[in-house]
Amino acid sequence: xxxxxxxxxxKAWVETIEVxxxxxxxxxxxxxxxxxxxxxxxxxxxxxxxLNSPADVAGALSKCTNPAEAQASLDRYREMxxxxxxxxxxxxxxIDPISWRIHAHFESTGASTGRVSCHRPNLQNLPSDTRxxxxxxxxxxxxxxxxxxxxxxxxxxxxxxxxxxxxxxxxDSEDLHTQVAINLFxxxxxxxxxxxxxxxxxxxxxxxxxxxxxxxxxxxAEEWLKQYFKKHPRIKAYLxxxxxxxYAKGYAQTRLGRRLALNTSQDISRVAKNMPIQGTAAELAxxxxxxxxxxxxxDFQEAVLVNMxxxxxxxxxxxxxxxxxxxxxxxxxxxxxxxxCPRVQPKAESVILPYRP
Numbered sequence: 315x316x317x318x319x320x321x322x323x324x325k326a327w328v329e330t331i332e333v334x335x336x337x338x339x340x341x342x343x344x345x346x347x348x349x350x351x352x353x354x355x356x357x358x359x360x361x362x363x364x365l366n367s368p369a370d371v372a373g374a375l376s377k378c379t380n381p382a383e384a385q386a387s388l389d390r391y392r393e394m395x396x397x398x399x400x401x402x403x404x405x406x407x408x409i410d411p412i413s414w415r416i417h418a419h420f421e422s423t424g425a426s427t428g429r430v431s432c433h434r435p436n437l438q439n440l441p442s443d444t445r446x447x448x449x450x451x452x453x454x455x456x457x458x459x460x461x462x463x464x465x466x467x468x469x470x471x472x473x474x475x476x477x478x479x480x481x482x483x484x485x486d487s488e489d490l491h492t493q494v495a496i497n498l499f500x501x502x503x504x505x506x507x508x509x510x511x512x513x514x515x516x517x518x519x520x521x522x523x524x525x526x527x528x529x530x531x532x533x534x535a536e537e538w539l540k541q542y543f544k545k546h547p548r549i550k551a552y553l554x555x556x557x558x559x560x561y562a563k564g565y566a567q568t569r570l571g572r573r574l575a576l577n578t579s580q581d582i583s584r585v586a587k588n589m590p591i592q593g594t595a596a597e598l599a600x601x602x603x604x605x606x607x608x609x610x611x612x613d614f615q616e617a618v619l620v621n622m623x624x625x626x627x628x629x630x631x632x633x634x635x636x637x638x639x640x641x642x643x644x645x646x647x648x649x650x651x652x653x654x655c656p657r658v659q660p661k662a663e664s665v666i667l668p669y670r671p
Contacts, residue, residue: 315418315420315619315620315621315622316417316418316419316420317417318415318618318619318620318630319410319413319415319416319417319418319620320415320416320418320437320450320620320621320628321413321414321415321450321451321452321453321620321630322409322414322415322416322449322450323414323448323449323450323451323670324406324409324411324414326448326449327401327406327409327446327449328406330443330445330446330449331397331398331401331402331406333445334394334397334398335394335398335402337390337394338391338394338395338397338398341387341388341390341391341394342365342391342395344383344387344391345365345384345387345388345391346363346365348378348380348383348384348387349363349365349371349374349375349378349384349388350363350374365388365391365392371388397441397443397446400441401440401441401446404435405435408434408435414453416435416437418432418433418434418435418436418437419432419433419434420432420622421433422600425596426574426589427568427574427588427589427592427593427596428568428572428593428596428597429592429593429595429596429624430596430599430600430622430624437621437623438621438622438623438624448670450667451667451668451669451670452630452633452667452668452669453669454669455632455633455669456616456630456631456632456633456669457630457631457632457633457636457639457666457667457668457669458620458628458629458630458666458667458668459628459629459630459631459636459639459640459643459664459665459666459667460626460627460628460629460664460665460667461626461627461629461640461643461644461647461662461663461664461665462623462625462626462627462662462663463595463598463599463625463626463647463651463661463662464661464662464663465484465490465661466595466598466625466651467513467516467591467592467595467625468480468490468512468513468516469484469651469655469658469659469660469661470569470591470594470595470598470655470658471515471516471549471552471591472484472657472658473655473656473657473658474552474569474590474591474594474655475546475548475549475551475552475553476548476552476657477546477548477549478548479493479494479497479545479546480546480549480658481657481658481659484658484659484661485659487659487661489505490512491505491506491508491509491512492505492508494508494511494512494542494545495507495508497545498511498538498541498542498545507528507538510524510527510528511524511538511539511542514527515539515542515549515553515587516587516588516591516592517584517587517588518581518583518584518585518586518587518588519584521535521536521539522535524538524539553587556586556587556590557582557583557586557587559586560576560582560585560586561582561586564576566585566586566589566590566593567590568589568590568593568594568596568597569590569594569597569654569655570594570597570654572593572597574589574593594654594655595624595625596624597654598650598651598653598654598655599622599624599625599627599650601650601653601654602627602646602647602649602650602651603619603622603627605646605649605650606619606627606629606642606643606646606647607619609642609646610629610631610639610642613638613642614631614632614635614638614639614642615632615635616631616632617629617630617631617632617635617639618630618631627643627647629643633668633669636666636668637666640664640666641664643662643664644662644663644664647660647662648660648661648662
């Protein structure tokens with residue numbers, strides 16, 4: 315991935331940044347017009363209000379006649395400013411002027427869990443804005459094929475715990491969050507609450523954090539967690555066992571045996587629940603990368619992995635091969651998931667992004 319690089323339409327990227335810069339200045343002016351008053355004028359009649367100062371902004375908002383409009387403009391200004399700062403001149407310098415590719419640096423064990431990290435620049439945290447995404451299409455005659463694991467970490471939890479309802483939901487291709495909402499709340503309308511709980515327990519979230527996430531009282535969050543574990547006793551048993559093992563051994567461990575030594579400065583309970591799941595997700599993604607690379611090298615000319623974003627792999631290939639490459643990508647990713655988590659139905663989904671002039 316480092317050697318081949320990720321293609322970027324530099325001209326379109328620069329144009330997109332300039333559009334964002336224009337929007338940034340527009341909303342900066344709107345925010346200043348809303349927030350600035352006589353008290354912010356300096357000796358030369360210019361506003362001294364600093365939009366990047368929380369104290370200045372908080373004080374100005376408290377005296378503003380239209381705080382909602384001011385806050386909306388301020389939020390949009392900050393959003394555009396962050397895009398310009400992160401993906402502007404410094405980012406553009408990484409685009410090779412001859413190949414139009416970025417040769418970023420990937421660290422195979424960049425995170426303590428064993429996840430791959432990326433820097434100079436970080437290609438795992440590119441803007442989701444469609445204008446930027448359009449700049450990441452393949453060069454002429456080629457296509458980008460992306461595939462990611464569906465509910466990867468929840469499938470790992472299902473395999474580790476052996477929870478029957480989780481396993482059945484994945485086997486039947488049902489929406490897990492909806493099923494949990496029905497089982498826990500009696501209605502699919504509580505899907506977002508169920509989703510927050512499902513992912514929260516993977517990251518070791520307690521009732522306090524869950525309450526803040528769902529904007530309910532801590533007592534309500536505690537009751538929901540209690541009912542959740544009552545409905546899913548094998549998940550509770552697995553998580554409790556993970557914590558006990560971590561305390562007893564002094565480390566948390568993934569399915570393939572990667573260990574993370576624990577210390578008193580960490581929230582051991584949270585790490586013990588999260589690391590085995592997130593670390594195993596990293597392992598199956600790496601195994602998939604190896605198998606995908608081998609198949610591409612054998613069966614397709616000039617098809618190559620160009621990026622990986624944790625549970626998503628990105629391949630660039632000849633436009634004529636795009637459909638077959640998509641099938642290979644999904645097959646090898648699901649095969650890797652099945653190898654490491656044999657009890658759960660694997661699932662990867664692909665999308666093809668053809669050349670865009």
